[in-house]
Amino acid sequence: MRMDTSCNLKRRKVLKLKICNYIIILMAVPFVVEGLPNSLKSTSSLPPESCNGHDGYELSIFVKKPTHYICPVCDKVLRSPRQLQCGDRFCKNCVEKILQKSEEPVCPVVDCQETVDVNEIVPDHAVRKDILALDIYCEYRDNGCNKIIKLRDLSSHIQECGYAEIDCIHKQRGCHAKVERRHLADHLASDCLYSPVTCEYCNQSLSREDLEEHVRRCPQAPVSCPNGCGVKDIPRMKVTLVLLDQATGRRNLSDTFRPDPTSSSFKQPTGDMNVASGCPLFVSQSVLETPTYIKNDTLYIKVVVDTSDLYGP
Ligand SMILES: *[C@@H]1O[C@H](CO)[C@@H](O)[C@H](O)[C@H]1NC(C)=O
Numbered sequence: 661m662r663m664d665t666s667c668n669l670k671r672r673k674v675l676k677l678k679i680c681n682y683i684i685i686l687m688a689v690p691f692v693v694e695g696l697p698n699s700l701k702s703t704s705s706l707p708p709e710s711c712n713g714h715d716g717y718e719l720s721i722f723v724k725k726p727t728h729y730i731c732p733v734c735d736k737v738l739r740s741p742r743q744l745q746c747g748d749r750f751c752k753n754c755v756e757k758i759l760q761k762s763e764e765p766v767c768p769v770v771d772c773q774e775t776v777d778v779n780e781i782v783p784d785h786a787v788r789k790d791i792l793a794l795d796i797y798c799e800y801r802d803n804g805c806n807k808i809i810k811l812r813d814l815s816s817h818i819q820e821c822g823y824a825e826i827d828c829i830h831k832q833r834g835c836h837a838k839v840e841r842r843h844l845a846d847h848l849a850s851d852c853l854y855s856p857v858t859c860e861y862c863n864q865s866l867s868r869e870d871l872e873e874h875v876r877r878c879p880q881a882p883v884s885c886p887n888g889c890g891v892k893d894i895p896r897m898k899v900t901l902v903l904l905d906q907a908t909g910r911r912n913l914s915d916t917f918r919p920d921p922t923s924s925s926f927k928q929p930t931g932d933m934n935v936a937s938g939c940p941l942f943v944s945q946s947v948l949e950t951p952t953y954i955k956n957d958t959l960y961i962k963v964v965v966d967t968s969d970l971y972g973p
Pocket residue numbers: 861862863880
């Protein structure tokens with residue numbers, strides 16, 4: 661095959677054209693879902709002790725409202741309480757706000773207004789412990805969680821709460837779904853494009869995203885009669901493409917597939933090329949463009965069509 665060296669695009673097109681003329685199309689895609697990992701971590705949720713940039717806890721999360729532990733700055737329940745010399749308590753974060761406000765900060769409690777001595781600000785561990793021991797509702801109560809837990813156990817509960825919203829475990833592979841933990845298995849079994857499934861014809865494990873494409877080419881997957889006679893489950897003829905290694909003859913690249921002859925891709929092209937499917941990963945452009953496979957502007961593709969499995973003439 662001769663090709664124009666001046667234009668990469670053209671090369672790719674020529675190659676695709678040749679390969680895709682053989683290709684195949686859609687079938688129903690059967691699969692089974694494989695096992696789930698055991699520990700599924702929640703991604704959100706602030707541990708109760710952390711306070712950086714956060715003011716107090718919302719009063720509404722507490723079963724019995726601790727109205728005597730309200731921070732005068734944020735009006736919420738004290739988080740990491742700090743006590744000033746005057747005795748008044750504030751969230752750690754709220755004390756920082758007081759200090760930033762003025763060169764000579766004073767206690768903002770209306771009846772107090774005492775000057776704040778920065779060296780006299782202390783963590784109030786007793787009050788912190790009291791608050792962490794209070795009963796709260798799970799933050800996923802609106803989703804249906806009826807659990808009542810100690811505030812200090814919130815983050816560990818969230819790690820296992822079935823109603824917590826978590827990222828799909830295949831987020832890194834590209835699934836952006838957020839699901840309640842109790843629905844994750846269903847999501848993986850039916851929706852997630854990235855969960856591993858097994859091709860029912862060859863037992864190869866692959867992601868659901870790739871399954872359809874795989875079944876089109878799976879040598880074990882049967883096809884229907886192209887003449888519409890109704891006969892199904894016909895084994896496929898085998899097409900093998902070999903890109904010849906012109907340097908040493910040792911690194912031929914080959915890919916085998918069994919096209920579906922009823923597919924609209926399996927015919928003489930009527931436009932520039934047929935629907936581009938089939939061997940999309942046959943060879944990468946960067947590998948192709950090495951002297952191994954292209955020499956003097958020429959590459960060779962050997963096409964082997966094996967019809968020995970076919971019924972009839
Ligand atoms: C796939 O696995 C199933 C069950 O493990 C087995 O019965 C079947 O023969 C396997 N098929 C292939 C093509 O390996």
